[in-house]
Amino acid sequence: MTGANDVLLPAVAGAFHDRPDALTAAGQRMSWEQLAGAAAAFADRIAGAGALAVEAGPSLATVVAVVAGLLAGVPLVPYAPDSSPRERQHILGDSGADMIAGQLDGGDGGEGGLPVVAVDLGLAGRSAGRFPEPAPDSTAFLLYTSGTTGAPKGVPVSRRAIATDLDALAGAWQWTSADTLVHGLPLYHVHGLVLGVLGALRTGSALVHTGRATPAAYAGAGGTLYFGVPTIWSRIAADPPAARALAPARLLVSGSAALPTSVFEALATLSGHRPVERYGMTETLITLSTCARRLRRPGTVGEPLAGVLTRLADEAGRPVPHDGAAMGELHVTGPTVFRGYHHRPEATAASFSADGWFRTGDLATIGPDGTHRIVGRVSVDLITSGGYRIGAGEIEDALLACPAVTEAAVVGEPHVDLGQEIVAYVVAAGVTPEQVIDHVAGQLSAHKRPRRVHIVDSLPRNAIGKVLKQDLGGG
Ligand code: MLC
Ligand code: AMP
Secondary structure, eight states: OOOTTSOSOTTTTTOSOOOTTSEEETTEEEOHHHHHHHHHHHHHHHTTOSOEEEEOOSSHHHHHHHHHHHHHTOOEEEEOTTOOHHHHHHHHHHHTOOEEEESSOOTTOSGGGOOEEEOOTTOOOSOGGGSOOOOTTSEEEEEEEOOSSSSOEEEEEEHHHHHHHHHHHHHHHTOOTTOEEEEOOOTTSIIIIIIIIIHHHHHTOEEEEOSSOOHHHHHTSOOSEEEEOHHHHHHHHTSHHHHHTTTTOSEEEEOSSOOOHHHHHHHHHHHSOOOEEEEEETTTEEEEEOOTTSOOOTTOOBEEOTTOEEEEEOTTSOBOOOSSSOOEEEEEESTTSOOOOTTOHHHHHHHBOTTSOEEEEEEEEEOTTSOEEEEEESOTTEEEETTEEEEHHHHHHHHHTSTTEEEEEEEEEEETTTEEEEEEEEEESSOOHHHHHHHHHTTSOGGGSOSEEEEOSOOOBOTTSOBOGGGOOOO
């Protein structure tokens, strides 16, 4: 196995026997040699940039742009292709990106006047070895992720964190160049991008991106290793022929949100596979997982990966026993944990304990045998819907920007398909719930739209005026 100080992406450096179908996305295929050539050509064009923003659609062009940034040592700032102008402006401005990888070369015509450079998949550039391997502690990505309030924050992710995490996962999942990885996840978050693209390029496994993550697409992809969020797995479990078609696979992996026991059991019955469940965050990468070699039980996310340490703490920061019953906030430390948010010292300080452990904001139990269960969130203001982490505050800000809305409170309510669905309670006059949803749709990407809006006379508040979110509901 390649160590964290060697090349980050051995497949791009020619370490594996090449194959014409090394990468498949959006109906296009590429070998690793073709990827190395196109990425080297693109790297020459972006070398020296401060940071490269990437409109990260599910395509080979995204993979080429990302690999080029990693070759040239240019930090990458991937963003959702359906993000609104407001979201883009925030990400481009906050990150300091000075170039965009986009569809067409565009001089200064790009977002915010930034030059747009288009990827050419057919170009074969100079040797991929021309650029020296950047330092392990340099920033590979600035990934934007929601907090409870305000706009998303930038999380710098180092090359060392990525290499360490992928090597630990390869060990836990027996992930090798004999695998074909299949998924249909977005390429601007840890799950689809770091695990789903860089994981394949580090282990030398072939990669098939399915485009839309439908049961039929997963069933027809013929992979050995499948990644999905619980919403994808629950749709597959509800489609028995698709689930049965996964029987020849080696391993099904679920993460980004809690996998319901009923879905775990349906997959086990239909496909013969007990899925591996793993837990992680943008800030920490993946830190906990069940093991390919050991019995996998529903509802647990296994043990810490190699090098990761965990503990539980109560609200005052005191230790909570690891007895399998007591709940506490999960704290994490280790080589995959980030050092702090981009230009946000206060948010950084609030996220680490006095002795330097990252406070995840997730409630967990830890058994005497080291088995972890994720049981909820410390804050009601972080919502997980379809495996996306969404801050209630960002949606409330968008609602309050609607002139008809005077007060707004957003919560996540249980939803059989999405895990949680976004529900908004607003005090508003002269608008319908649909108009309020449309207003948010104009400001935020699709997965942040409230599914339901309740127009109410007032919001329940405590003596100091804070909204009592636990008293909302049933509307
Ligand atoms: C959404 N829609 C609405 C709506 N909100 N329509 C009307 N009113 C609203 N309020 C529309 C959508 O635009 C879409 O339209 C349709 O409803 C279906 O939406 P959906 O069911 O929400 O999503 P779908 O497109 O089917 O995708 C489901 C999914 C997706 C699970 C594939 O949510 C997804 O890719 N999730 C992955 C998120 C992820 O990668 N998280 C990892 C973070 S990293 P239309 O017209 O398009 O059908 C991380 C670390 C770790 O967490 O541990 O991994
Ligand atoms: P993000 O930062 O978008 O990567 O989202 C991280 C969050 O996803 C975590 O804080 C958890 O709340 C949630 N999460 C990830 N994996 C799991 C899992 N296996 N079970 C429950 N929650 C999870």
